[in-house]
Amino acid sequence: MGFNYDQDFKHINFRKHPELYQVGKGEQGVLSVEPYKSEILPHWRFKDPDIARESASYLYGMFLGYKDCDDFVGMDMARKFLQMGFTRARRYANHSSGRKYKEGTREILPIEVDEVKAESASIFYKIYHMANEDQHYLERRKIHKEKYG
Numbered sequence: 001m002g003f004n005y006d007q008d009f010k011h012i013n014f015r016k017h018p019e020l021y022q023v024g025k026g027e028q029g030v031l032s033v034e035p036y037k038s039e040i041l042p043h044w045r046f047k048d049p050d051i052a053r054e055s056a057s058y059l060y061g062m063f064l065g066y067k068d069c070d071d072f073v074g075m076d077m078a079r080k081f082l083q084m085g086f087t088r089a090r091r092y093a094n095h096s097s098g099r100k101y102k103e104g105t106r107e108i109l110p111i112e113v114d115e116v117k118a119e120s121a122s123i124f125y126k127i128y129h130m131a132n133e134d135q136h137y138l139e140r141r142k143i144h145k146e147k148y149g
Contacts, residue, residue: 003022009033022149040077043058094111
């Protein structure tokens with residue numbers, strides 16, 4: 001089952017109703033699932049390596065806090081924000097405008113190299129993998145998927 005974007009995200013508290021949460025693929029739902037989005041988003045930054053390091057470290061700390069509370073949805077959302085830190089920083093490392101495609105087409109714009117954003121992406125990538133490979137997280141994800149889809 002994929003991520004259900006038809007849910008009433010404005011009125012669902014996924015901490016109170018984790019059974020309504022679907023893991024989905026990649027970063028699906030990262031900017032929709034409350035109250036986690038509001039808790040995590042203010043700490044998500046990747047402008048330069050120092051900011052990325054501080055942000056990724058903070059988000060990983062949030063991941064561990066959710067883990068300590070056995071809050072799978074929180075762990076998964078923190079993991080998604082770490083993944084999004086990598087993917088967005090990587091996008092800006094390759095395309096300073098943030099646009100990958102020529103407007104109105106699927107033609108990929110020429111790749112530029114921004115070493116600062118590339119380093120930010122690398123920082124998020126390493127910490128994202130720490131969360132994504134955490135054994136407790138993997139066990140809880142399996143259980144959640146089996147139970148709720």
